[in-house]
Amino acid sequence: MKRRTGIVLILFFFLAAGWITFPPMTKADFEWRILKNLDLQTPPLDVAPSADGQRLFILTAGEILVYSIPEEKITDRLSVDKDFDRIASLPRADIVTITSSGRKTLQIIGFESVYRIDVTGLPFKGPQDAAVTVAVFTDYQ
Numbered sequence: 108m109k110r111r112t113g114i115v116l117i118l119f120f121f122l123a124a125g126w127i128t129f130p131p132m133t134k135a136d137f138e139w140r141i142l143k144n145l146d147l148q149t150p151p152l153d154v155a156p157s158a159d160g161q162r163l164f165i166l167t168a169g170e171i172l173v174y175s176i177p178e179e180k181i182t183d184r185l186s187v188d189k190d191f192d193r194i195a196s197l198p199r200a201d202i203v204t205i206t207s208s209g210r211k212t213l214q215i216i217g218f219e220s221v222y223r224i225d226v227t228g229l230p231f232k233g234p235q236d237a238a239v240t241v242a243v244f245t246d247y248q
Contacts, residue, residue, distance in 0.1 A: 159200035
């Protein structure tokens with residue numbers, strides 16, 4: 108009988124110590140709101156954010172839509188094979204992978220920013236339709 112009473116006292120001690128040491132958890136409310144609703148025209152298959160948080164890559168059948176978070180709009184569309192059904196971003200902001208489970212294929216896609224500068228009417232040297240145009244402003248002081 109003494110052994111049983113001792114076990115009950117030990118259990119009661121640990122229960123009381125645990126109750127004092129670890130306060131009861133409280134439930135917090137969670138609030139949310141829709142920030143943007145995009146009409147994509149085609150069903151999305153998968154979505155991946157860029158590593159820098161500036162873009163959202165949306166895979167649809169045959170296309171990757173590039174959504175710019177700062178601009179809040181789709182800024183580019185990239186054609187891909189319709190068999191690709193998954194997209195994932197990598198630790199670098201300029202690389203994503205797309206996979207096709209049916210064809211057992213993976214592609215790594217790299218992105219580069221292209222900045223267009225309007226040089227209409229400015230002096231230039233070289234072909235007008237060159238991929239790179241260097242404008243030299245020698246007439247300014």
